[in-house]
Amino acid sequence: MNIIDVIGAYVTISALLSPLIVFLIKKYIEAKVKHGFDKGLEDHKHDLQLLTKEVEYDYQRRIHDFSLFSSKKHEVYPQLYSLISDLHMKFEIASSAYKEYPDFRTDTKFDRIEEYLKKHEVSDDSIEQVKTEWLFDKQKGIQKFQTSLDFQEILVTDKKRVEAYKEFLNKELFTGSELSDLIKEFLNDIRMVLVEETDKVLYGEYEGNRQEYYKKLRQKQEDIRGKKDKIKVMIQNELNIDNNKEMAKDTNSK
Template identity: 30%
Template sequence: MNFQIPIDWGSYFISVPLILAAMWAGIRLFAKSFMNQQFNKLLETHKHELQMLMENNKFDLQRKMLDFNLFTTKKHEVYTKLYNLFLVAEGRARGIGGIGDDPFIRKYGRSEIEEYLKSLNMPSADIQSFVGNWTPENAPQIVDHIVDYLQKLEVRKAIECHQEAKNFSISSGLYLSDNVAVISKELSKNLGSFCNDLNIIYNFNLLQPDRESIAEEMRVKEKKIGELIASLKYEMQQELSIGYYKILE
């Protein structure tokens, strides 16, 4: 005898959509969870990459700042030394004519002249060559020789000082701005020409018209040197007061 369980078709048609809805909700929940997981992974990866980029940029900035600080410090040192070298060279060159103008040197006796020459660190042999045969009668001529010797010595020193400033300006070209480099080159050129004129005047026997002609040219160069020294000082002060903020890529 067969028994059949009656099917409640009404309940069946009601439960199937509920099951499907539940399944769809589960699928959506799973998909949402999966997408959230993937998004979180991507977000973490992006955050890590961003952090690495920030660290690299921070390191690069620190390196550039260090390089810049070192460059700026060196630039200050170079400018200070270069200006002082040109200032000393200019002072040496322009001060030579004043040697012997001191009226007291003409009134010094033998011992006073000897002490004076020692104070100039003149070699003992040279001092003795001047004062060894000193007499009241030949004292004026000896003093003339001493002044001539000192003037020629100062010419050599002026030439050496100019050469030192010139060489330093060339060797330090990496730290010079274009304006400072141009002014330094022009200043060095005029100082060199001025020193060459000094060498000619004090080491060669010239006719008076030739001497006066050179002296006139030197006055023009002397004025130009003074203007260039002032320009160099101004340009350096401008750069060092505001900083030289140019980062090379």
């Protein structure tokens, strides 16, 4: 076989093998690409499943936390409002410009007066002071009797205020910032009026003249009453009380 025949045979074989080699290479590349794609897809699906589980867990945790928080608010808010209402009622009595007292002017003994003062938890020292005044001058004794009752009412109210404030601090975590600020203002306004009332009761001191003092006092009482009503509305809105009442009506009517 001469060189011409060898070259011809090589060219013929190359021509026959080239499509096969190209085909095999193509298939190899396609297989590699498909394998890489499938593996990437599986990895992506795995990562996506992990992310989905993480998101679902976080969502469920948030729902659970919100449910607990909402449940706690429904427990805390009525307790807070009950304390605020009770305090306000005491405050209205303690700061009232119009008070009624039992009439002991015709009594010849101190026994009934002492019994009444003890019933209202007036201190022994104050009772002794009233008795001393009453024995020497009944009129001054009666005035001292009324002053002791007024001061005791202030003390009781301020004790309620402190209790309400402590309870509020324990529950402040569950109150919104706007409601929290309003409750603080309400409690502080009451404290300021009680301080002024203490000066008036014990020392007869007024801010300005008597008429002006009571005019300002009425305005402060109105402001405090308005804040108490606003607290009530805010708590109702927070607890969605009106909507719950409507839902209960609809349920009962069916």
